[in-house]
Amino acid sequence: MKHRGKTNPPGRIKIMKSFSKLMEEKDFHSITTAEIAKNGEVTEGLIYKYFKDKKDLLYQVLNEHFMEFQTKIESRISYETTCVEQLEVIIFSSLESYAENRLFSKMLLLEVRTSPAFFNSAAYGMVKKYAATILEIIQKGIEQGELKDDTDPYLLRKVILGAIEHACLGEIIFGRELSIDQTSTGISDIIFNGVRT
Amino acid sequence: MKHRGKTNPPGRIKIMKSFSKLMEEKDFHSITTAEIAKNGEVTEGLIYKYFKDKKDLLYQVLNEHFMEFQTKIESRISYETTCVEQLEVIIFSSLESYAENRLFSKMLLLEVRTSPAFFNSAAYGMVKKYAATILEIIQKGIEQGELKDDTDPYLLRKVILGAIEHACLGEIIFGRELSIDQTSTGISDIIFNGVRT
DNA sequence: TTTTGTAAGTAAGTATCACTTACCTTGTGA
DNA sequence: TCACAAGGTAAGTGATACTTACTTACAAAA
Numbered sequence: 001m002k003h004r005g006k007t008n009p010p011g012r013i014k015i016m017k018s019f020s021k022l023m024e025e026k027d028f029h030s031i032t033t034a035e036i037a038k039n040g041e042v043t044e045g046l047i048y049k050y051f052k053d054k055k056d057l058l059y060q061v062l063n064e065h066f067m068e069f070q071t072k073i074e075s076r077i078s079y080e081t082t083c084v085e086q087l088e089v090i091i092f093s094s095l096e097s098y099a100e101n102r103l104f105s106k107m108l109l110l111e112v113r114t115s116p117a118f119f120n121s122a123a124y125g126m127v128k129k130y131a132a133t134i135l136e137i138i139q140k141g142i143e144q145g146e147l148k149d150d151t152d153p154y155l156l157r158k159v160i161l162g163a164i165e166h167a168c169l170g171e172i173i174f175g176r177e178l179s180i181d182q183t184s185t186g187i188s189d190i191i192f193n194g195v196r197t
Numbered sequence: 198m199k200h201r202g203k204t205n206p207p208g209r210i211k212i213m214k215s216f217s218k219l220m221e222e223k224d225f226h227s228i229t230t231a232e233i234a235k236n237g238e239v240t241e242g243l244i245y246k247y248f249k250d251k252k253d254l255l256y257q258v259l260n261e262h263f264m265e266f267q268t269k270i271e272s273r274i275s276y277e278t279t280c281v282e283q284l285e286v287i288i289f290s291s292l293e294s295y296a297e298n299r300l301f302s303k304m305l306l307l308e309v310r311t312s313p314a315f316f317n318s319a320a321y322g323m324v325k326k327y328a329a330t331i332l333e334i335i336q337k338g339i340e341q342g343e344l345k346d347d348t349d350p351y352l353l354r355k356v357i358l359g360a361i362e363h364a365c366l367g368e369i370i371f372g373r374e375l376s377i378d379q380t381s382t383g384i385s386d387i388i389f390n391g392v393r394t
Numbered sequence: 395t396t397t398t399g400t401a402a403g404t405a406a407g408t409a410t411c412a413c414t415t416a417c418c419t420t421g422t423g424a
Numbered sequence: 425t426c427a428c429a430a431g432g433t434a435a436g437t438g439a440t441a442c443t444t445a446c447t448t449a450c451a452a453a454a
Binding site: 027028029030084110111113114115116119145146147148151152155156158159161162163164165166167169173174182183186187190191192193194195196197 | 224225226281307308310311312313316342343344345348349352353355356358359360361362363364366370371379380383384387388389390391392393394
Protein backbone atom coordinates (compact mmCIF):
# COMPACT_ATOMS: atom_id res chain seq x y z
CA MET A 1 0.00 0.00 0.00
CA LYS A 2 1.63 3.18 -1.14
CA HIS A 3 0.92 6.78 -0.42
CA ARG A 4 -0.36 8.50 -3.55
CA GLY A 5 -0.13 12.04 -2.26
CA LYS A 6 -3.80 12.87 -2.60
CA THR A 7 -4.41 13.34 1.10
CA ASN A 8 -2.06 14.27 3.89
CA PRO A 9 -2.79 11.91 6.80
CA PRO A 10 -1.89 12.87 10.37
CA GLY A 11 0.74 10.13 10.62
CA ARG A 12 2.65 11.59 7.71
CA ILE A 13 2.60 15.05 9.24
CA LYS A 14 3.68 13.70 12.62
CA ILE A 15 6.65 11.94 11.04
CA MET A 16 7.80 15.03 9.16
CA LYS A 17 7.40 17.24 12.24
CA SER A 18 9.27 14.79 14.44
CA PHE A 19 12.07 14.45 11.93
CA SER A 20 12.34 18.22 11.51
CA LYS A 21 12.63 18.73 15.24
CA LEU A 22 15.39 16.13 15.50
CA MET A 23 17.25 17.64 12.52
CA GLU A 24 17.48 20.94 14.37
CA GLU A 25 19.38 19.22 17.14
CA LYS A 26 21.64 16.76 15.36
CA ASP A 27 22.89 15.61 12.00
CA PHE A 28 20.96 13.34 9.68
CA HIS A 29 22.99 10.22 10.17
CA SER A 30 22.77 10.22 13.94
CA ILE A 31 18.97 10.35 13.85
CA THR A 32 17.45 6.87 14.01
CA THR A 33 14.12 5.75 12.60
CA ALA A 34 13.21 4.50 16.09
CA GLU A 35 13.74 8.01 17.43
CA ILE A 36 11.66 9.59 14.69
CA ALA A 37 8.81 7.18 15.40
CA LYS A 38 8.93 7.54 19.19
CA ASN A 39 9.18 11.31 19.03
CA GLY A 40 6.30 11.52 16.58
CA GLU A 41 4.15 8.99 18.45
CA VAL A 42 3.82 6.64 15.51
CA THR A 43 5.31 3.23 14.83
CA GLU A 44 8.50 2.78 12.88
CA GLY A 45 6.72 0.88 10.12
CA LEU A 46 4.55 3.85 9.27
CA ILE A 47 7.54 5.84 8.12
CA TYR A 48 7.90 3.40 5.25
CA LYS A 49 4.26 3.81 4.22
CA TYR A 50 4.85 7.43 3.32
CA PHE A 51 8.56 7.53 2.56
CA LYS A 52 10.68 5.26 0.44
CA ASP A 53 13.50 5.39 2.96
CA LYS A 54 15.03 7.70 5.54
CA LYS A 55 16.64 9.84 2.85
CA ASP A 56 13.36 10.23 1.01
CA LEU A 57 11.94 11.70 4.21
CA LEU A 58 14.78 14.23 4.24
CA TYR A 59 14.18 15.14 0.60
CA GLN A 60 10.46 15.59 1.07
CA VAL A 61 10.89 17.84 4.09
CA LEU A 62 13.48 19.86 2.19
CA ASN A 63 11.14 20.11 -0.78
CA GLU A 64 8.39 21.71 1.29
CA HIS A 65 10.79 24.34 2.59
CA PHE A 66 12.19 24.96 -0.87
CA MET A 67 8.74 25.55 -2.33
CA GLU A 68 8.08 28.30 0.21
CA PHE A 69 11.51 29.75 -0.48
CA GLN A 70 11.03 29.80 -4.24
CA THR A 71 7.63 31.48 -3.91
CA LYS A 72 9.11 34.20 -1.73
CA ILE A 73 12.02 34.80 -4.09
CA GLU A 74 9.86 35.02 -7.20
CA SER A 75 7.47 37.41 -5.56
CA ARG A 76 10.25 39.70 -4.40
CA ILE A 77 12.02 39.72 -7.76
CA SER A 78 8.88 40.94 -9.47
CA TYR A 79 9.13 44.27 -7.62
CA GLU A 80 12.62 45.02 -8.93
CA THR A 81 13.41 46.48 -12.30
CA THR A 82 17.13 46.24 -12.97
CA CYS A 83 18.97 42.92 -13.18
CA VAL A 84 21.50 43.98 -10.57
CA GLU A 85 18.70 44.81 -8.17
CA GLN A 86 17.07 41.47 -8.85
CA LEU A 87 20.32 39.63 -8.17
CA GLU A 88 20.77 41.66 -5.00
CA VAL A 89 17.30 40.61 -3.89
CA ILE A 90 18.17 36.98 -4.54
CA ILE A 91 21.36 37.27 -2.53
CA PHE A 92 19.54 38.99 0.33
CA SER A 93 16.59 36.61 0.34
CA SER A 94 18.75 33.52 0.18
CA LEU A 95 20.86 34.69 3.10
CA GLU A 96 17.72 35.60 4.99
CA SER A 97 16.10 32.22 4.43
CA TYR A 98 19.24 30.29 5.28
CA ALA A 99 19.81 32.34 8.42
CA GLU A 100 16.22 32.28 9.64
CA ASN A 101 15.62 28.66 8.80
CA ARG A 102 18.54 26.68 10.12
CA LEU A 103 16.81 23.42 9.31
CA PHE A 104 16.43 24.39 5.66
CA SER A 105 20.02 25.49 5.28
CA LYS A 106 21.40 22.48 7.13
CA MET A 107 19.53 20.09 4.89
CA LEU A 108 20.35 21.90 1.67
CA LEU A 109 23.96 22.84 2.27
CA LEU A 110 25.20 19.91 4.33
CA GLU A 111 23.09 16.79 4.22
CA VAL A 112 21.66 16.12 0.79
CA ARG A 113 24.64 16.55 -1.51
CA THR A 114 26.44 13.42 -0.47
CA SER A 115 24.03 10.93 -1.96
CA PRO A 116 23.28 10.50 -5.64
CA ALA A 117 19.61 9.76 -4.92
CA PHE A 118 19.04 13.43 -4.11
CA PHE A 119 19.64 14.40 -7.70
CA ASN A 120 16.57 12.47 -8.75
CA SER A 121 14.34 14.01 -6.09
CA ALA A 122 11.68 16.68 -6.40
CA ALA A 123 13.73 18.83 -4.04
CA TYR A 124 16.60 18.85 -6.51
CA GLY A 125 14.09 19.91 -9.15
CA MET A 126 13.45 23.00 -7.02
CA VAL A 127 17.18 23.68 -6.77
CA LYS A 128 17.44 23.60 -10.54
CA LYS A 129 14.53 26.00 -10.87
CA TYR A 130 16.16 28.44 -8.44
CA ALA A 131 19.45 28.19 -10.32
CA ALA A 132 17.65 28.69 -13.64
CA THR A 133 16.04 31.88 -12.34
CA ILE A 134 19.45 33.30 -11.45
CA LEU A 135 20.91 32.37 -14.82
CA GLU A 136 18.07 34.06 -16.71
CA ILE A 137 18.55 37.29 -14.80
CA ILE A 138 22.28 37.25 -15.48
CA GLN A 139 21.75 36.65 -19.18
CA LYS A 140 19.21 39.47 -19.37
CA GLY A 141 21.67 41.69 -17.52
CA ILE A 142 24.36 41.00 -20.09
CA GLU A 143 21.99 41.56 -23.02
CA GLN A 144 20.74 44.82 -21.63
CA GLY A 145 24.25 46.05 -20.94
CA GLU A 146 23.91 46.14 -17.17
CA LEU A 147 26.63 43.53 -16.81
CA LYS A 148 29.93 43.36 -18.71
CA ASP A 149 29.43 41.53 -21.97
CA ASP A 150 32.45 39.26 -21.50
CA THR A 151 30.93 37.81 -18.33
CA ASP A 152 30.51 34.03 -18.30
CA PRO A 153 26.94 33.74 -16.98
CA TYR A 154 27.41 30.20 -15.67
CA LEU A 155 30.55 31.17 -13.81
CA LEU A 156 28.97 34.29 -12.37
CA ARG A 157 26.13 32.14 -11.11
CA LYS A 158 28.62 29.82 -9.45
CA VAL A 159 30.35 32.74 -7.76
CA ILE A 160 27.04 34.12 -6.49
CA LEU A 161 25.78 30.76 -5.23
CA GLY A 162 29.14 29.89 -3.74
CA ALA A 163 29.36 33.20 -1.92
CA ILE A 164 25.86 32.85 -0.49
CA GLU A 165 26.41 29.30 0.64
CA HIS A 166 29.84 29.81 2.11
CA ALA A 167 28.69 32.90 3.95
CA CYS A 168 26.12 30.78 5.79
CA LEU A 169 28.36 27.85 6.65
CA GLY A 170 29.71 29.38 9.84
CA GLU A 171 26.23 30.07 11.02
CA ILE A 172 24.98 26.58 10.21
CA ILE A 173 27.93 24.66 11.58
CA PHE A 174 28.97 26.73 14.57
CA GLY A 175 25.77 28.65 15.24
CA ARG A 176 27.52 31.99 14.72
CA GLU A 177 25.39 35.05 14.29
CA LEU A 178 25.20 36.47 10.78
CA SER A 179 24.29 40.04 9.90
CA ILE A 180 22.14 39.54 6.84
CA ASP A 181 22.11 43.17 5.69
CA GLN A 182 25.83 43.63 6.03
CA THR A 183 26.70 40.29 4.44
CA SER A 184 24.24 40.77 1.63
CA THR A 185 25.42 44.25 0.65
CA GLY A 186 29.01 43.14 1.15
CA ILE A 187 28.71 40.21 -1.25
CA SER A 188 26.87 42.32 -3.82
CA ASP A 189 29.50 45.02 -3.60
CA ILE A 190 32.37 42.58 -4.12
CA ILE A 191 30.76 40.80 -7.05
CA PHE A 192 29.33 43.82 -8.86
CA ASN A 193 32.09 46.34 -8.24
CA GLY A 194 35.16 44.19 -7.55
CA VAL A 195 37.73 44.62 -4.83
CA ARG A 196 40.75 45.89 -6.74
CA THR A 197 41.61 49.56 -6.32
CA MET B 198 46.30 -1.33 22.79
CA LYS B 199 46.31 1.89 20.86
CA HIS B 200 48.28 3.11 17.91
CA ARG B 201 50.64 5.88 18.99
CA GLY B 202 51.58 7.11 15.55
CA LYS B 203 55.29 6.47 15.86
CA THR B 204 55.47 3.87 13.14
CA ASN B 205 53.31 3.29 10.10
CA PRO B 206 52.58 -0.44 9.98
CA PRO B 207 51.60 -2.13 6.72
CA GLY B 208 48.08 -2.88 7.98
CA ARG B 209 47.41 0.80 8.51
CA ILE B 210 48.62 1.67 5.02
CA LYS B 211 46.56 -1.13 3.49
CA ILE B 212 43.42 0.13 5.22
CA MET B 213 43.91 3.72 4.05
CA LYS B 214 44.67 2.60 0.49
CA SER B 215 41.66 0.32 0.38
CA PHE B 216 39.38 3.02 1.74
CA SER B 217 40.72 5.60 -0.71
CA LYS B 218 40.08 3.31 -3.64
CA LEU B 219 36.51 2.66 -2.52
CA MET B 220 35.90 6.39 -1.97
CA GLU B 221 36.69 7.05 -5.60
CA GLU B 222 33.85 4.78 -6.61
CA LYS B 223 31.12 5.53 -4.10
CA ASP B 224 30.05 7.78 -1.27
CA PHE B 225 31.28 7.40 2.28
CA HIS B 226 28.14 6.02 3.78
CA SER B 227 27.72 3.21 1.30
CA ILE B 228 31.22 1.90 1.98
CA THR B 229 31.18 -0.82 4.63
CA THR B 230 33.94 -1.71 7.05
CA ALA B 231 33.72 -5.31 5.80
CA GLU B 232 34.44 -4.04 2.29
CA ILE B 233 37.38 -1.95 3.42
CA ALA B 234 38.86 -4.94 5.22
CA LYS B 235 38.32 -7.43 2.40
CA ASN B 236 39.62 -5.03 -0.24
CA GLY B 237 42.69 -4.24 1.85
CA GLU B 238 43.33 -7.85 2.82
CA VAL B 239 43.14 -7.25 6.55
CA THR B 240 40.54 -8.15 9.14
CA GLU B 241 37.79 -5.77 10.15
CA GLY B 242 39.06 -5.54 13.70
CA LEU B 243 42.35 -4.05 12.59
CA ILE B 244 40.62 -0.92 11.33
CA TYR B 245 39.76 -0.13 14.94
CA LYS B 246 43.35 -0.54 16.06
CA TYR B 247 44.43 2.40 13.97
CA PHE B 248 41.26 4.45 13.67
CA LYS B 249 38.76 5.49 16.29
CA ASP B 250 35.88 4.81 13.93
CA LYS B 251 35.04 4.88 10.23
CA LYS B 252 34.86 8.67 10.21
CA ASP B 253 38.27 8.96 11.82
CA LEU B 254 39.64 6.95 8.89
CA LEU B 255 38.09 9.48 6.52
CA TYR B 256 39.57 12.40 8.43
CA GLN B 257 43.04 10.88 8.52
CA VAL B 258 43.05 10.17 4.80
CA LEU B 259 41.83 13.70 4.12
CA ASN B 260 44.52 15.09 6.40
CA GLU B 261 47.29 13.48 4.37
CA HIS B 262 45.94 14.97 1.16
CA PHE B 263 45.51 18.36 2.76
CA MET B 264 49.09 18.43 3.97
CA GLU B 265 50.35 17.93 0.43
CA PHE B 266 47.95 20.57 -0.82
CA GLN B 267 49.03 23.11 1.76
CA THR B 268 52.71 22.53 0.97
CA LYS B 269 52.06 23.11 -2.74
CA ILE B 270 50.07 26.26 -2.11
CA GLU B 271 52.65 27.79 0.21
CA SER B 272 55.47 27.06 -2.18
CA ARG B 273 53.64 28.64 -5.11
CA ILE B 274 52.64 31.73 -3.18
CA SER B 275 56.25 32.44 -2.34
CA TYR B 276 57.01 33.12 -6.01
CA GLU B 277 54.38 35.86 -6.31
CA THR B 278 54.85 39.45 -5.25
CA THR B 279 51.49 41.23 -5.29
CA CYS B 280 48.59 40.18 -3.11
CA VAL B 281 46.25 39.91 -6.07
CA GLU B 282 48.69 37.56 -7.78
CA GLN B 283 48.96 35.49 -4.62
CA LEU B 284 45.20 35.21 -4.36
CA GLU B 285 45.02 34.28 -8.03
CA VAL B 286 47.56 31.52 -7.38
CA ILE B 287 45.45 30.23 -4.50
CA ILE B 288 42.32 30.20 -6.64
CA PHE B 289 44.14 28.43 -9.46
CA SER B 290 45.89 25.91 -7.23
CA SER B 291 42.74 25.07 -5.30
CA LEU B 292 40.79 24.47 -8.48
CA GLU B 293 43.65 22.43 -9.85
CA SER B 294 43.90 20.24 -6.75
CA TYR B 295 40.16 19.73 -6.51
CA ALA B 296 39.92 18.87 -10.19
CA GLU B 297 42.93 16.57 -10.30
CA ASN B 298 42.21 14.85 -7.03
CA ARG B 299 38.60 13.86 -7.04
CA LEU B 300 39.04 11.90 -3.84
CA PHE B 301 40.36 14.95 -2.02
CA SER B 302 37.59 17.25 -3.22
CA LYS B 303 34.86 14.70 -2.56
CA MET B 304 35.97 14.22 1.00
CA LEU B 305 36.50 17.89 1.71
CA LEU B 306 33.48 19.39 -0.03
CA LEU B 307 30.88 16.70 0.46
CA GLU B 308 31.56 14.17 3.14
CA VAL B 309 33.19 15.70 6.19
CA ARG B 310 31.06 18.76 6.89
CA THR B 311 28.02 16.92 8.11
CA SER B 312 29.47 15.63 11.33
CA PRO B 313 30.61 17.74 14.26
CA ALA B 314 33.51 15.37 14.98
CA PHE B 315 35.32 16.68 11.90
CA PHE B 316 35.77 20.06 13.51
CA ASN B 317 37.95 18.53 16.20
CA SER B 318 40.12 16.63 13.72
CA ALA B 319 43.62 17.36 12.50
CA ALA B 320 42.22 17.68 8.99
CA TYR B 321 40.08 20.59 10.10
CA GLY B 322 43.21 22.13 11.58
CA MET B 323 44.62 22.14 8.06
CA VAL B 324 41.50 23.80 6.70
CA LYS B 325 41.89 26.57 9.26
CA LYS B 326 45.52 27.05 8.29
CA TYR B 327 44.60 27.33 4.62
CA ALA B 328 41.86 29.83 5.45
CA ALA B 329 44.27 31.80 7.66
CA THR B 330 46.75 32.07 4.79
CA ILE B 331 44.08 33.58 2.56
CA LEU B 332 42.99 36.04 5.22
CA GLU B 333 46.55 37.25 5.80
CA ILE B 334 47.04 37.95 2.12
CA ILE B 335 43.77 39.86 1.91
CA GLN B 336 44.68 41.97 4.94
CA LYS B 337 48.09 42.73 3.51
CA GLY B 338 46.42 43.65 0.22
CA ILE B 339 44.17 46.15 1.96
CA GLU B 340 47.04 47.65 3.97
CA GLN B 341 49.21 48.05 0.90
CA GLY B 342 46.40 49.64 -1.07
CA GLU B 343 46.07 46.85 -3.61
CA LEU B 344 42.53 46.14 -2.47
CA LYS B 345 39.83 48.69 -1.66
CA ASP B 346 40.13 49.80 1.94
CA ASP B 347 36.45 49.31 2.72
CA THR B 348 36.69 45.60 1.89
CA ASP B 349 35.59 43.25 4.66
CA PRO B 350 38.47 40.74 4.62
CA TYR B 351 36.43 37.93 6.19
CA LEU B 352 33.65 38.38 3.68
CA LEU B 353 36.04 38.52 0.75
CA ARG B 354 37.54 35.27 1.95
CA LYS B 355 34.08 33.72 2.06
CA VAL B 356 33.37 34.85 -1.49
CA ILE B 357 36.67 33.44 -2.75
CA LEU B 358 36.27 30.11 -0.94
CA GLY B 359 32.64 29.84 -1.92
CA ALA B 360 33.41 30.52 -5.55
CA ILE B 361 36.17 27.93 -5.64
CA GLU B 362 34.08 25.29 -3.95
CA HIS B 363 30.93 25.88 -5.91
CA ALA B 364 32.85 25.88 -9.17
CA CYS B 365 34.03 22.34 -8.40
CA LEU B 366 30.72 20.92 -7.27
CA GLY B 367 29.50 20.06 -10.76
CA GLU B 368 32.69 18.25 -11.46
CA ILE B 369 32.61 16.29 -8.21
CA ILE B 370 28.95 15.38 -8.28
CA PHE B 371 28.28 14.85 -11.96
CA GLY B 372 31.80 14.21 -13.21
CA ARG B 373 31.63 17.20 -15.54
CA GLU B 374 34.83 18.44 -17.08
CA LEU B 375 36.19 21.70 -15.69
CA SER B 376 38.57 24.01 -17.50
CA ILE B 377 40.86 25.07 -14.69
CA ASP B 378 42.50 27.98 -16.52
CA GLN B 379 39.27 29.45 -17.76
CA THR B 380 37.45 29.01 -14.45
CA SER B 381 40.35 30.35 -12.47
CA THR B 382 40.83 33.52 -14.51
CA GLY B 383 37.04 33.93 -14.70
CA ILE B 384 36.61 33.85 -10.92
CA SER B 385 39.55 36.19 -10.39
CA ASP B 386 38.18 38.61 -12.95
CA ILE B 387 34.73 38.69 -11.35
CA ILE B 388 36.02 39.15 -7.82
CA PHE B 389 38.80 41.63 -8.52
CA ASN B 390 37.19 43.71 -11.23
CA GLY B 391 33.46 43.19 -10.68
CA VAL B 392 30.83 42.48 -13.30
CA ARG B 393 28.92 45.74 -13.45
CA THR B 394 29.49 47.89 -16.52
C1' DT C 395 70.00 -17.02 26.01
C1' DT C 396 65.90 -16.29 28.22
C1' DT C 397 62.39 -13.26 29.59
C1' DT C 398 59.19 -9.73 29.03
C1' DG C 399 56.54 -6.11 27.18
C1' DT C 400 54.31 -4.39 23.49
C1' DA C 401 52.85 -3.66 18.79
C1' DA C 402 50.55 -6.14 14.92
C1' DG C 403 46.99 -8.75 13.70
C1' DT C 404 42.89 -12.15 14.12
C1' DA C 405 38.31 -14.37 14.96
C1' DA C 406 34.12 -14.37 16.73
C1' DG C 407 31.16 -12.07 18.51
C1' DT C 408 27.07 -8.07 19.79
C1' DA C 409 23.94 -4.23 19.84
C1' DT C 410 21.81 -1.37 16.85
C1' DC C 411 20.21 0.09 12.75
C1' DA C 412 17.24 0.68 8.46
C1' DC C 413 13.90 -1.57 6.46
C1' DT C 414 10.11 -5.60 5.61
C1' DT C 415 6.20 -8.55 6.28
C1' DA C 416 1.94 -9.78 7.65
C1' DC C 417 -1.56 -8.19 9.93
C1' DC C 418 -5.39 -5.24 12.10
C1' DT C 419 -8.75 -1.14 12.01
C1' DT C 420 -11.64 2.27 10.30
C1' DG C 421 -14.40 4.94 7.21
C1' DT C 422 -16.85 5.13 2.82
C1' DG C 423 -19.37 4.43 -1.35
C1' DA C 424 -21.76 0.83 -4.19
C1' DT D 425 -23.93 -4.64 4.36
C1' DC D 426 -20.05 -5.49 2.67
C1' DA D 427 -16.02 -4.85 -0.14
C1' DC D 428 -12.03 -2.44 -0.28
C1' DA D 429 -8.66 0.81 0.22
C1' DA D 430 -6.17 3.89 3.26
C1' DG D 431 -4.27 4.46 7.85
C1' DG D 432 -1.80 2.31 11.13
C1' DT D 433 0.59 -1.56 14.02
C1' DA D 434 3.78 -5.36 15.88
C1' DA D 435 7.16 -8.30 15.36
C1' DG D 436 10.40 -9.50 12.88
C1' DT D 437 15.31 -9.73 9.69
C1' DG D 438 19.70 -9.12 7.65
C1' DA D 439 23.40 -6.06 7.54
C1' DT D 440 26.42 -2.95 9.75
C1' DA D 441 29.71 -0.48 12.83
C1' DC D 442 32.11 -1.51 16.45
C1' DT D 443 34.01 -4.66 20.66
C1' DT D 444 36.24 -8.32 23.10
C1' DA D 445 39.36 -11.62 23.99
C1' DC D 446 42.71 -13.73 21.94
C1' DT D 447 47.32 -15.10 19.29
C1' DT D 448 51.71 -14.08 17.00
C1' DA D 449 56.08 -11.50 16.09
C1' DC D 450 59.82 -9.35 17.71
C1' DA D 451 62.99 -6.26 19.98
C1' DA D 452 65.37 -5.02 24.05
C1' DA D 453 66.38 -5.84 28.84
C1' DA D 454 68.15 -9.21 32.32
